[in-house]
Amino acid sequence: MILLGSVVNGLAIIAGSLSGVVLRNISEQTKDTVTKGIALGVIALAVQMAITAKSFILIIIAICIGGMIGEGLKIEDAMTKLGLFLERRFARGNSNFAEGFVTASLIYLIGSMGIIGGIQSGVSNDHTTLFTKAVMDGFMSIMLTASLGIGVLFSAFPVIIYQGLIAIFASIIVKYLPPELLTLLMDEISAIGGLMIMAIGFNVMKLTKIRVSNFLPAILVLVAILTVQYYYF
Template sequence: MTLFVGAGTVLNVVTVLVGGTVGLLLGARLPDRVRDVAMAALGLGTLSIAVLSVLDVQDPALAEAVGAGAALVVLGSALLGGVLGALLRIEERLERLGHRLRALLLRVGGTRRTPGDGEAGEHRFVEGFVTASLVFCVGPLTVLGAVNDGLGRGIDELAVKSLLDGVAAAAFASALGSGVLLSALSVAVVQGTLTVVGALLGDLLDAAQVAALSATGGLLLLGVGLRLLRVKEVPVGDLLPALVVAPVLVALVRSATG
């Protein structure tokens, strides 16, 4: 059966909403210790996925394209992307968006903040939105899956990602609350845009650029894992432009050395 273009993103949005809702229903019944363990497990799992992605720096196609400088390309992408993201204040804007979405929901729902729902409750909501958005929108499956969907190659990658995101959304929501549900909006915007790009521009990335993107995405996921484990609040949002810089840098290095 042929699915419509964008079906993968629709599926992903639905699984995040369903998983997040299940997590909210379970979260109120779980003791804090269980939720803390769930967050630690997610942090460790994110780190393990990140390491596997970073190892793509050893991909033969990338080595052939840029020679021995593959690691430098990935690090340079993270550095340049981080500087650009810091100048654009992407992390700050994401947090601001989280605050605004929460305020909008309160107005639409006709509810007001209670004394116990002050800064701590707002911080938890925003943390849930930002953290889940970063986890669900950073990584090679997001880019490759959405682009392949746009190219009409099927939704296999996004189907796998949807399953993983649904499980993660349940764990996130149980620990961080309702802000996680709004990460579905981030998934819709990011993957929807990439799907349109794939449909309009056709084949975008070659094997070397995909490997650089994957390794750079792994670095960003390392930052997300450290945040989940409360080791360090890495501004992963500011590093997001690195995902754009990586394939461009590969093309520049290849043309300069070719």
């Protein structure tokens, strides 16, 4: 079952979020400290991912072009509106619902583990990476929910859909990619994902407010550039 890893990842987020609801009465200082601790871990992971880049010039080009596309499509606004809709439908006045949904979705979606794990699930039916990611996301969702509310729980659904689609497409497409190109893509996607995760860490620590969602098209831009470069240069 190629979707097993994605489903387990989503269930871990739901379980962690429900645990976070139970722990919501912990002190604000504890929530703040632990949330910032998560942010520091996210930033450290981002640095580790970013240094895998073989060409930072291509990363910068992709980030800039992708950012312009994202701003034009207003991806961040669309995600926020979706979160606000879910807030009106389910949160009953929880003002942090949209922030929790968007922040958790970005943390769980962006990064090499989801992409590589999805590919492994689709190609070899190996869910080890996604199971590992499920443990990490489950624990993180406890504190995110305690800090940002039940909106974090709903991030499980885009995670299942996103990683599930990667697994399905990987089972079809990866068979036709040269191994060298696949390795290059994974390294550079990990690097550009690291930059976006770093921005998320800064946002969680409230050091700045970066519209990270609008950088998501940068991943597709990078894939296009590297594919053209591999075949024609």
